[in-house]
Amino acid sequence: MEIYLPIAEMSVQWIVILGMGLGVGFLSGLFGVGGGFLLTPLLVFYGIPSGVAVATTLSHITASSISGALAQWKKRAIDFKMAGVMLAGGMVGTGVGVWLFAIMRRAGQMDLVVSLTYVPMLGIIGGIMLRESLRTLRARRTGNAPVRIHPVNHVWIHGLPLKARFRQSRLYISIIPPIVIGFLVGAMSAIMGVGGGFIIIPAMIYLLRMPTNVVIGTSLVQIIGVAIVTTLLQATSNYAVDIVLAAILVVGGVVGAQFGVRAGAKLRGEQIRFLLALLVLAVALRLLWGLVVRPADFYSIGGS
């Protein structure tokens, strides 16, 4: 069954796209990540133009993050003030990201940028997670206490001006670090088509030292904000959002996520992290392969 995508201007097998949405939704429910970092490369492998893939994945991220944020909101586990401050930086970052995106697309380097940013990022994150999860798995087998990563004490962060009180996070810190983190994640979101949860969550825990119980809800609010703004900017400046593609992905994604959450309840944290690490590294290797292997055809058509 084929369906024609009006913006990508191509016909796709909608079952395949729905399957991708389901699969990535399942993984995002299982691992508690947005899944943009998997969905964008998958769409590109299928043949969707990188630009459309990056811009459209954000709809998928919005839908699955809303679902998660509503659950966190009921538990009152969201620091809206912190999310607002990060989002202020995120909006600016998004604007810069969309602008860079347009420049790179004109220069025909979109695929290169997607690959070059994904390979090191996925490689590093996958590597760290693999090491940590293997160490925990081994520690559990030998009966030792699991290794804990201690947050580093960043004295310089506490020396920054413009301090504000974040009651929900029980913090009194400068608003500069959250704004900078928000800016970076916003820019990344626009360029790479990811929500950025895998950057914000460690940054909140290890840099800002927010309590773990508000981290997930707060990061989801920031991600939703950035994803919405990026979708609007991509739609107005690059005409790259394909609403038909988005609808199929979103339906698959929200259903898949529910099954993922259920499956995740049966696994232990370090087992989940081990599997996710393997997945992340596999995506990184696949992208690296495309970069370093001699292409079958040196010429390609595209862009304008």
Next chain:
Amino acid sequence: MRRALLFAFVLFASPAAAEQLVSGVSQDLIQITSTYKGSDIVVFGAIEGPPAGEPRTPRDIVVVVRGPESDITVRRRDRVAGVWINHDAAKLSGMPAYYFLASSRPLKAIAPQNALTHYSIGLQNLQPDTVHSHHDYEPFRQAALRHLTKDKLYTETGGVEFLSETLFRAHVPVPAGVARGQYKVEVYLFRDGEVQSAQSTPLFIDQTGLERRLYNFAHNQPFGYGLAAVAMAVIMGWISSLLFRRPT
């Protein structure tokens, strides 16, 4: 509109010969819908007024369908610091987005090279109007021909069938990935390497229905379109959290 187009056959070559072409197209409008998987059109025609009693030399029919002119950017990958990146590029302007050719015999047997070049008949005789490139553009042009042929957007076949002495037809496949716009269906009658008669008929390919409206919406009111995409995602996310409410 449609009937007017149907009769808008334009005669753009009228040599003194007695032979005339009459040709038609099975469709003058192709609408791309959400389930469009590509289609076939039929170009058919007849040769009128064959010379009686004259010595018979071979007559040939060439059917050419050209898509709207487009800019084709071809990039070449080069190895830079161990990584294959798009390095050199050539922008070929004025190449058709779609090109189909069917002939009753191999082109070389039908007409001399200068005639084929003049009418830009044959893939190898397609030249861009202008080129933006720092290098010799020929390898880029060859790459464009190769890629577009692989995507079935450029085709050169021998698929003109003669149903009788004077009746002929050709099947023209229109794949799913074609550009929207005005196409030209050209039929040439060759004898002794010269064009005796030719006809050109317009063919329109357009998106229709929901796809057309979405495309227009996205380009005319991009902000509203973006809001619609966001609203769709937000509502779906909200509905899913209601449908799959988990006991907490």
